[in-house]
Amino acid sequence: AQSVAQPEDQVNVAEGNPLTVKCTYSVSGNPYLFWYVQYPNRGLQFLLKYITGDNLVKGSYGFEAEFNKSQTSFHLKKPSALVSDSALYFCAVRVYGGATNKLIFGTGTLLAVQP
């Protein structure tokens, strides 16, 4: 079965420190991977994507993610966290097949950045 896992419900980090939000996936074929951020009572905002090419992808607001095929991971990173980065982060994979064309989401990770 195709799935996305975010093993941490919450990540706490001090402002200025590097942050990592973990994501692993299980899909057949080459994955299209995404990270989204959600602020309270808002829709999801696209951060970055991996389709092909360089394993390190850079996205919005200084975030980046590293695609690791052997570990089937796509962890989100930022060198220096800001309090304003505090939000809910979702990893997702786009799945295709027959009549299927949809996003599968992880359970989300709440990032809390302390001043």
Next chain:
Amino acid sequence: GAVVSQHPSRVICKSGTSVKIECRSLDFQATTMFWYRQFPKQSLMLMATSNEGSKATYEQGVEKDKFLINHASLTLSTLTVTSAHPEDSSFYICSAFGQPEAFFGQGTRLTVV
């Protein structure tokens, strides 16, 4: 980037009434749109896939007569919650695929009293 607009952002309705939520792709055409439901502090649950000019595809466990979806044009999909009850109170989000990422509406907070 592409923009998906969802309206209203917040609605309060009485139990037994119906509520319509609109989702528009503003600068691109979307033959397919998706409707999600999100409970507090939880992930998005895909409810249905809205297909322009044809019937929506509902996920298992989602009542199609309860959650009516219409996708009458390439830029508009609507979700109607019929005979709403307090248990239908939730955050509803629509999305459409760009190439290849999805873009999301702002969400609708539905409260049924």
